Amino acid sequence: MRVFAEVLWRSIASGVVIIAESLFVQRRPLIVRIGRGFQRTLHLPRCLCAFTECDPGITKNALRRSSVAIMGTSVFFSLFVALPFCSIGRAGLQNRILMVFAMINPVFCSIIVWIVLAIKKPPETEASCRQTKDLEQAPLSWSVEDYDEFAVENNIKSIWSETCFW
Numbered sequence: 446m447r448v449f450a451e452v453l454w455r456s457i458a459s460g461v462v463i464i465a466e467s468l469f470v471q472r473r474p475l476i477v478r479i480g481r482g483f484q485r486t487l488h489l490p491r492c493l494c495a496f497t498e499c500d501p502g503i504t505k506n507a508l509r510r511s512s513v514a515i516m517g518t519s520v521f522f523s524l525f526v527a528l529p530f531c532s533i534g535r536a537g538l539q540n541r542i543l544m545v546f547a548m549i550n551p552v553f554c555s556i557i558v559w560i561v562l563a564i565k566k567p568p569e570t571e572a573s574c575r576q577t578k579d580l581e582q583a584p585l586s587w588s589v590e591d592y593d594e595f596a597v598e599n600n601i602k603s604i605w606s607e608t609c610f611w
Contacts, residue, residue, distance in 0.1 A: 455604050455605055457520060457521075458517070458604045459601050459604055459605070461513055461516050461517050461520055462513055462597060462600045462601055462604070463597065463601070464516065465509065465512040465513045465516050466509065466596075466597045468512070469508060469509075469512035470505055470508050470509050470512065473501070473502075473503070473505060473508055476503070476508065477496055477501065477502035477503055480495060480496040480502070480503070481496050481498070481502065484496060492563065493560075493563050494563060494566070495559050495562035495563045495566060496566075497566055497567065503562070503566070505596070506596070507562060507565065507566075509596060509600075511558045511561075511562055513600075514554065514558050515551065515554060515555050515558055518550060518551050518554040519551045522546075522547050522550050522551055523547070525546075525547060526543060526544065526547040529543060
């Protein structure tokens with residue numbers, strides 16, 4: 446049973462990494478445009494903005510980590526709600542505490558991830574915006590920190606190579 450649980454856990458975590466890469470990281474310009482629009486709509490102060498006004502807006506590494514965190518909590522808490530529903534039937538949906546907990550936790554995680562992204566974003570100055578525009582005209586438009594060709598492969602290898610926590 447322990448082996449089955451470990452394989453199930455690692456399979457779900459690997460799936461979350463692959464889906465986050467294909468849905469979010471590869472569509473970074475769209476995510477940045479939506480995030481900047483969200484920030485403008487809410488009139489957030491610069492200290493709470495997770496996306497900078499200078500390009501690229503957010504690094505691939507930060508986007509990868511945040512999307513995996515949000516998707517991971519959503520998947521695992523959806524399973525947390527689905528298991529009682531499967532075992533006790535429709536009465537599981539009438540348990541309001543379980544439903545509220547399952548909905549509030551991914552929202553809370555999203556807020557925490559947003560705050561962490563806002564805290565860890567690079568400082569935005571006129572010089573950095575000018576430097577970014579100069580880099581866009583150069584042959585290599587992304588910084589070295591932002592480029593990781595084998596990031597998904599390395600993340601999946603680390604999921605399967607670590608010892609299980611139980």
